[in-house]
Amino acid sequence: MTAPLIELRHIGKSFAAVRALDDVSLSIGRGEIHCLAGENGSGKSTLIKVISGIWQPDQGEILMDGQKMEGLTPRSAIAHGVQVIYQDFSLFPNLSVAENLALSSELHEGRKLVSWRRVRQIAAEAIAKLGVDLDLDALVETLPTAGKQLVAIARALMSDPHLLIMDEPTTALTGREVEALFRVVRDIQGRGIAVLFVSHKMREMLEISERLTVIRSGRVVAAGPISEFDEARITRAMTGQEIAAEGYRWTGDPRGKPLLEVAALSIPGQLENIALRIMPGEIVGVSGLLGSGRTELALALFGMKPGYEGRVRIDGREVRLDSVQEAIGHGIAYVPEDRLTEGLFLTQTIDRNMLVTSHDRLSRGGIMQGGRAAREAAEMIREMAIATPTGDRPVTQLSGGNQQRVVIGRWLLNDPRLLILNGPTVGVDVGSKAGIHRKIRELAQSRGLGVLMISDDLPELMDNCNRILVLHRGRLVSDTPAAETNEAKLSELLGALA
Amino acid sequence: MTAIAQRLRRVDTNLLQLVVLTVLIFAGMAALNPERFLRPYVFESITFIAPELGLLAIAMMVAMLTGGIDLSVIAIANLSCILAGLFFHQVGAPRGPDLVNLPWPMVAAGIGIALGTGLAAGAVNGLLITRLRVTPILATIGTGQVFTGICLVLTGGPAVVGFPRLWGQIGNGTAFGIAMPLVVFLIVAGLVWFLLSRTAFGINLALIGTNAKAAAFAGLRTGRTVFLSYVLTGGLASIAGILLSGRTNAAKSDYGVSYLLQAVLIAVLAGTNPAGGRGSVPGIILALVALMLLSSGLQIMRFSNFLVDLIWGGFLLLSIALAAWRNRVR
């Protein structure tokens, strides 16, 4: 038997006091599609960086073709045929496709001068190799995401790698583009190139990979051929949680006054004729592939899509939501998808992060009432069980879960009527996740808060929502009580849409 | 108790360093010029000259708070007092007792013109930056040229000389034995300090400077707030212009050009983050005192103004190096 292409043995890596990787072993054979699964923060990216030589492991060894590698660097990893396609693709938006493709090979050949004929030739070859059609003279910034990804893949293939690592390649793709990507990946595999597919999406893993390794909190928790896995087992491995037997039950009066009624909501090219109702105390899940319009729906309700067509009623009164301020004024709160770039003020204190939505309420004549503000922040820190002695610490010192509690807590201070959560527990550790779910259900039940929960994580929706909507290409294609559906049905539906 | 101590320690490392720097400069200058430095006159003259620079530095800090910069502050200051000066020459006389003895309502109107000019100029910057989304550097380079150009067109080049006596009082007079400019500076600095640390507007500014996207998602009116910060910057610049013209009894299109670097230097030395999100008035005051002591000391030692410029520029580079080193250690 030949040695595997790459073998990691008992890899350990720590940053300060944090153990990012702990006793991780993994092997990838030639021409194998291997999936590395794990939630955000599980250690996936650290592992990629160890394989690609950016970081040196503290313990353990890396073998390539059965040979032990000492002091792997990015350069030597590339020389051994390891290519990484990062989530952001690392392309140059201001340069042409041809140049993006040819630059690195020209660079690695140590050339000093650029021959534009050779650049085009190299690029044309690279594109032909991948078997796709791209305008070589187009500026990369003008390409859609899928096009940029093809450029990145074509560039990576130019150096004839043995292993291609793709970091969350499907994140920004639509269903159709994901299918196209999978065809490309299988084609790459057909040439004997192994692909390490890093993802946290179940459906993809089951569809594309041959072997699966799941890591959680820096440890391998499950590994084996894909045939040994089903969705439930992957979820269990990724989250460390059993799927709760019983979901959220809404006990309100179905004939009561709806909290939110949306009729014929349309935004050209984004949403089409959406109609939905949310009753007080309901938790409504929204599922759909990327590009399905789920984030656009949330943004429209939060006043970030001014000029939408359609009618929105809150508590029976018709309202226009043409600015964030109006939406907030009508009791709508939004917890955005990307906590770090859209949610938090990282260098500021917990208190300031918490109180940002309350400035108007807490000030008189523009002057902040310091005492009241401090009291309210402290109360909310207690209520949301945020792990910090005081609120004047920088918010960066909190874990992902606690940071998310700050973002949710800031809205609760305003006593909202409708809470929109976009990916409420992305990048949150397991223990904290359950706590956040408990809190959301409790808020819906006790305060009569309506919740719209957008998530990729079907078990999360099944677990916490009483009703689940499915969006596809801007249209609402399904609206089912959670009790009448299950994960398998939903995922089948989503798969059929792709 | 420990919480308070911790808080003090954290908040004030930068201020503490500034205090140490100020004391060191003071001691150094006193040691180098024991005879001439420790005289009331030296400190008195600082209280007349420092305020105009201090106001410009505060203006610069306010612009930097949202990650911007205002390179037009000097032009705004000059334009404001040139317009006020031309107004006085119109309603009084180009010179003589009619001008000198203009009654206070006229002088108040002149102050209104100067302030209004500053606010309007700031509004132009704010509109360019928030509405047309021009980068602050280029927008204020451009408007700075235009404002200076308007000064030139209005005056034809030479200085507007001669201001009413009451106007001169603002730059040269004293109140309760304290230099009038210092009084103006302390009041304005106090107001800005209050605005930045105790009002929703000020806190919003720091939050927008930290993460503009998150601020929009939290429902802050980012465009309006940034716009108002440039209006404030323009207003502060025009007050600096009033002090400058009051002190020198003249206004000219190219006065105070070297103040631009000094204002940036003081803002950066005071711990303002030019990328946005951090800046404070007490820091500005300490940095201002430190650098004024330094330049007075150097002038006593007969350093030319050019050498003082060299040292200011060197200080700016040094403070960048120090900040980089601090971040690395952290």
Added chain:
Amino acid sequence: MKSLALTLRRHPEWMVAAVLVVAVLTIGLINPVFWQPANIFSLLRASVITGILALAVLLVMLSGGIDVSFPAFAIAAMYLTVKAMIAWGFDGVLLPFAMATAIGIGLGLVNAVFVHHLRMIPLIVTLGTGTAVRGFILGVVGTSQINIDQMPPLLIDFARQDLFTVTQGDGSAAGLSAMVLVYAVIALGVHLMLRHTMMGRSIYALGGGEEAARRVGFNTRRTTFFIYGLAGALAGFAGLLHGAMIWTANPRDMVGLELDVIAAVVLGGASIFGGRGSVIGTMLGVLTLVVITNSLIILGVDTTWQRVVVGLIVIAATAVTAWRDRKRIA
């Protein structure tokens, strides 16, 4: 509209070329004197120094920075070189230009150290180095102007050469300065470097994304040092050429020139966010600015309006660039 934005993004030169054509035709129509060879030649001559300096600024802007130190570097190189020539009794052309260029490189590398190693915003770094260098020249080296009677004659003779002369309608002769050729050769060199060497492409790559450039394997440190070193070299060379062309070495010269040069580069379509801009666009931007500002007189507009015009050009050009790039930033 969309396709216009796209065209502008791909070929920003077209916009400035159109502006230039419109400006030339309008001015020529209002006053036919514009078309006289003497006027055309003097406009070309006037764009030499601004043009070489604009190439320096272009390099820095391509990498995503901005430079305001180059006039000080140019003056320092010029004044130090001429002083040295006088002190050593040396006259010539090649060696002095080599010396001025070397001084520029040295100073440019100081900028590079601060920008690359201390990670400070280029505007603030270059504000500091520019002020310090000017302070050093005026405070330590000297403040006196070196006039034609003391200037090294060979240097002046070099700059005095004409490429050719034509006889105008009124019988007077008009010559095209050979320095235009020097400028064209330098511009061609920079163009070839940017377009056809890996170093040139690495400058664009750095401006497109520093992290991406590093991942692909570019040595961003070497690129940064090259950019600021070459920008310094161009500034130093332009400084001495300027002195030679006006037959004087004035250490107080070129104050405020950075604004005109930045205006020209921005007008030429370069983006302050880096990665966008070309030598052709920059040269057209310089020529447009020179044509407009120098034609105010023959248009019968008072020269005091010059700054207003430059400022409005900066604002208009940046507003258009911001509109062009709005999608990318959003």
